[in-house]
Amino acid sequence: MSAQDAFAAALLDPARPAPAGLTDPAGRPAGARFDVYRNNVAASLTAALETGFPVLRRLLGAEFFAAMAGVFLRAHPPRGRLLMTYGTAMPGFLEAFPPVAHLPYLPDVAQLELARRQAYHAADAAPLDAGALAALPPDRLTAARLRLAPALRLVRSDWPVAAIWHANTTPGAPPPGTGAQDALVTRPGYDPEVAALGPGEGAFVAALMAGAHLGAAHEAGAATPGFDLTQALGRLLAGGAITGIEEESA
Amino acid sequence: MLDRAPDPTATLPDAPGVGYKAQHYAAIGADPGAVRWLEIHAENYMGDGGRPIAQLRHLRDRFPISCHGVGLSIGGEAPLDRDHLARLRRLLDWLAPAAFSEHLAWSTHDGHFLNDLLPLPYTAATLARVAEHVDEVQQTLGRQMLLENPSTYLAFAESEMSEIDFLAGIAQRTGCGLLLDVNNVFVSATNQGWDPVAYIDAFPLDRVGEIHLGGHDAQADDHGAPLLIDSHGAPVVDPVWALYAHTIRRGGPRPTLIEWDTDVPDWPVLASEAARAARVLADAAAEKPG
Numbered sequence: 355m356s357a358q359d360a361f362a363a364a365l366l367d368p369a370r371p372a373p374a375g376l377t378d379p380a381g382r383p384a385g386a387r388f389d390v391y392r393n394n395v396a397a398s399l400t401a402a403l404e405t406g407f408p409v410l411r412r413l414l415g416a417e418f419f420a421a422m423a424g425v426f427l428r429a430h431p432p433r434g435r436l437l438m439t440y441g442t443a444m445p446g447f448l449e450a451f452p453p454v455a456h457l458p459y460l461p462d463v464a465q466l467e468l469a470r471r472q473a474y475h476a477a478d479a480a481p482l483d484a485g486a487l488a489a490l491p492p493d494r495l496t497a498a499r500l501r502l503a504p505a506l507r508l509v510r511s512d513w514p515v516a517a518i519w520h521a522n523t524t525p526g527a528p529p530p531g532t533g534a535q536d537a538l539v540t541r542p543g544y545d546p547e548v549a550a551l552g553p554g555e556g557a558f559v560a561a562l563m564a565g566a567h568l569g570a571a572h573e574a575g576a577a578t579p580g581f582d583l584t585q586a587l588g589r590l591l592a593g594g595a596i597t598g599i600e601e602e603s604a
Numbered sequence: 605m606l607d608r609a610p611d612p613t614a615t616l617p618d619a620p621g622v623g624y625k626a627q628h629y630a631a632i633g634a635d636p637g638a639v640r641w642l643e644i645h646a647e648n649y650m651g652d653g654g655r656p657i658a659q660l661r662h663l664r665d666r667f668p669i670s671c672h673g674v675g676l677s678i679g680g681e682a683p684l685d686r687d688h689l690a691r692l693r694r695l696l697d698w699l700a701p702a703a704f705s706e707h708l709a710w711s712t713h714d715g716h717f718l719n720d721l722l723p724l725p726y727t728a729a730t731l732a733r734v735a736e737h738v739d740e741v742q743q744t745l746g747r748q749m750l751l752e753n754p755s756t757y758l759a760f761a762e763s764e765m766s767e768i769d770f771l772a773g774i775a776q777r778t779g780c781g782l783l784l785d786v787n788n789v790f791v792s793a794t795n796q797g798w799d800p801v802a803y804i805d806a807f808p809l810d811r812v813g814e815i816h817l818g819g820h821d822a823q824a825d826d827h828g829a830p831l832l833i834d835s836h837g838a839p840v841v842d843p844v845w846a847l848y849a850h851t852i853r854r855g856g857p858r859p860t861l862i863e864w865d866t867d868v869p870d871w872p873v874l875a876s877e878a879a880r881a882a883r884v885l886a887d888a889a890a891e892k893p894g
Contacts, residue, residue, distance in 0.1 A: 358681045361722065362713035375761040378825060379797035384758040385826040387795070390833055391757065394720040401866075402719070431716040435675035435688050436650050475651030478658070504652065544655035 399427040459513035469507035473546040476505035481594035496569035501598035505541035516550035540593025554581030616859035620878035631871035638882040643670040671701035679710035705750035725760035726770040752783035755834035785816035809855030818863035837866035
């Protein structure tokens with residue numbers, strides 16, 4: 355075990371003693387001095403998780419969230435050096451974390467918060483003018499694929515995930531109801547927006563994201579009664595989520 | 605070496621700068637006060653797009669930028685992360701900052717990023733490794749870097765040389781410059797039982813391209829001895845201002861950063877710290893004979 359192996363192992367495991375050879379100025383064992391580094395690691399990663407998952411923190415309470423973050427960061431220390439992406443393991447962690455087993459919607463809330471963060475840092479892309487879509491004859495539109503903005507994210511949930519998110523971020527938002535909900539994250543400009551999708555809209559967007567022709571995506575959406583193509587396309591256009599039309603060369 | 609024309613703003617002025625925080629964007633635009641340049645943390649601008657990068661593109665047209673890395677892990681036992689170095693290169697290519705700096709520390713181990721500046725023993729073997737890493741950074745980036753002295757909370761029994769000899773040795777081998785964090789000097793000197801003024805007097809000030817000032821917390825160790833923690837979350841304390849004034853009188857004016865990264869205050873508080881640095885610089889200039 356190298357010196358930094360031992361140092362790093364003790365940093366993340368409070369039960370381990372400080373590595374040998376670390377001292378105070380008088381040559382005595384470092385003791386609490388080593389704990390400064392332990393605290394810095396835990397506190398800075400906890401702060402990153404607090405910044406990244408504000409709704410989870412609100413749902414769980416600050417104290418519980420901090421304690422849970424301490425468990426999470428030891429099980430899943432960051433794999434990359436960009437803290438803007440830290441926490442992708444959170445949904446899976448929550449699914450298997452017994453103290454929150456009674457809150458089965460939390461993994462999807464975490465997924466939505468991750469999606470917002472990814473959207474915030476995604477590449478810029480000029481949105482398509484709404485007129486470009488309307489100008490295309492229906493048969494060509496059906497056969498076309500839509501180029502989608504890098505910021506677009508879809509979170510499909512068995513829980514009212516968008517409503518839960520809004521109820522915990524928007525003053526005056528109604529309390530979430532019950533039932534499955536698909537949430538769309540778009541970024542018109544620089545601020546990500548979260549919307550609850552209508553019937554069939556999640557399947558429609560999922561098909562578009564998978565590269566389906568607009569006609570096939572329409573069919574996927576229309577499999578659910580009440581699907582409204584105009585509303586679905588309008589929402590994507592308003593969110594700056596469509597950046598181009600790709601037609602197979604005639 | 606660099607495939608672009610030199611940027612006209614490509615030097616930091618011997619004046620105050622602040623660590624840039626997004627919540628101050630509008631206030632800085634309206635009235636930067638004594639602030640003449642800005643420092644950013646490289647890793648916060650390695651996303652693909654969005655507001656952070658758009659803001660930075662605007663700011664770089666108005667202020668010289670110092671780019672401060674916190675993730676290279678230059679002191680790590682493992683080789684430098686080539687992917688991260690490439691990301692850094694891409695950032696510096698469009699940003700064309702006036703300075704690039706990193707820490708004498710390690711922060712990554714076994715693929716895990718620990719997000720803290722961890723300490724190194726000052727030995728010949730460590731010096732050789734760090735110098736190799738600094739060489740690689742400078743070659744990859746095509747520019748000189750500044751290496752920052754750390755805040756330390758403990759000592760290594762195996763250390764063979766002083767921190768200053770270690771830093772001077774790296775600078776001599778690699779041609780890198782140094783970033784002198786005067787708060788780190790005060791913190792480490794208190795924690796290690798050094799004389800902070802003697803540290804400054806022995807430091808190779810001619811190598812210093814930038815100075816950092818920041819706040820710290822005070823605790824005690826197991827034996828009741830003072831244990832200062834670098835926090836970047838409080839005003840610069842008077843003894844650090846005095847040590848800074850001593851540094852400037854001895855080494856001449858330098859670009860001086862106010863670092864405030866946690867519990868970030870409203871802009872006027874940060875601006876007043878920058879104004880105080882400007883006064884120290886002006887007072888030292890006025891004292892100069894002739």
